Amino acid sequence: MGNNDxxxxxxxxxxxxxxxxxxxxxxxxxxxKLGDRQATWKCATCKHVQGAKKQPGSPVPSPTSLSMDTVMAELTKLSLQLQPLPELFKDIHCIKSDMAALSTSTQELISRIDRLEKRIDNIESVSDAMPELRVAITQLQEQIDEQDQWLRYNNIEIKGVPVKHNENLKEKNYRFVWVKHSKLFLRKNETSPVLSIKAEKDLTKVK
Structure with missing residues (x-):
């Protein structure tokens, strides 16, 4: 065939x-109609020669078998890469267990803190009420002393008891001393204030 053809x-x-x-x-x-297969078209002579080289019953190598080898090699590599996964799963399980235990400990600690805060609030409430309680106790003690004085209203009066040093009210310039409703009252003069002696602590007022 010429080059022009x-x-x-x-x-x-x-x-x-x-x-x-x-x-x-x-x-x-x-x-x-061959399309892309035009690039691999073979003449009748070449087809015959390649057909004669083939042995009967021998497998014909194909791109598919080569691709399978490549796939198997890639699968082997992937299998090797996935070998650490079981140990990784164990580590994740241990971490989850530790997190659960930590969460439980945290909840217990929060509960203890809540209980302590409630106790502190109760203590603070009692501390705030202490001044009022002291005043109430003092008032109750005064009432008890007053009632005790009334109970002693009909007691026998004893006279002639020896006077000790600093017990004589005259020496302290108290001119008026009297008892009324089982209570002792003192007064230095007509214009001085009246002292009421209800309990032993009131003796400190006597100067």
Whole structure:
């Protein structure tokens, strides 16, 4: 075939020879239908030669078998990479267990803190009420002393008891001393204030 006819001929991809459609054994329409397979078209001679080289019963290597080998190799690599996963799962399980225990401890600690805060609030409430309680106790003690004085209203009066040093009210310039409703009252003169002696602590008022 001349060089001018190569533009309308087809080339065998094995022997690289050009053939026109009548000699190639394929029509122009059939060749066009090959599409991408045009690049691997073989002439009748090359097909015969390759067919004779094949042994009966021998497997024909194909791109598919090569791809399977590649896939198996990749799977092997992936399997090796996934080997640490069981240990990783164990570590994750241990971490989850530790987190659960920590959460429980935290809740217990929060409960203890709440109880302590309530106790502190109760103590503070009692501390705030202490002044009022002291005043109430003092008032109750005065009432008890007053009632005790009333109970002694009919007691026998004893006279002639020896006077000790600093017990004589006259020496302290108290001119008026009297008892009324079982209570002792003192007064230095007509214009001085009256002292009421209800309990032993009131003796400190006597100067």
């Amino acid at each position: 190569t533009e309308e001929a087809i080339q065998c991809w094995v022997c690289k020879k050009f053939f026109d459609y009548p000699c190639s054994g394929i029509t122009e329409i059939g060749y066009r």
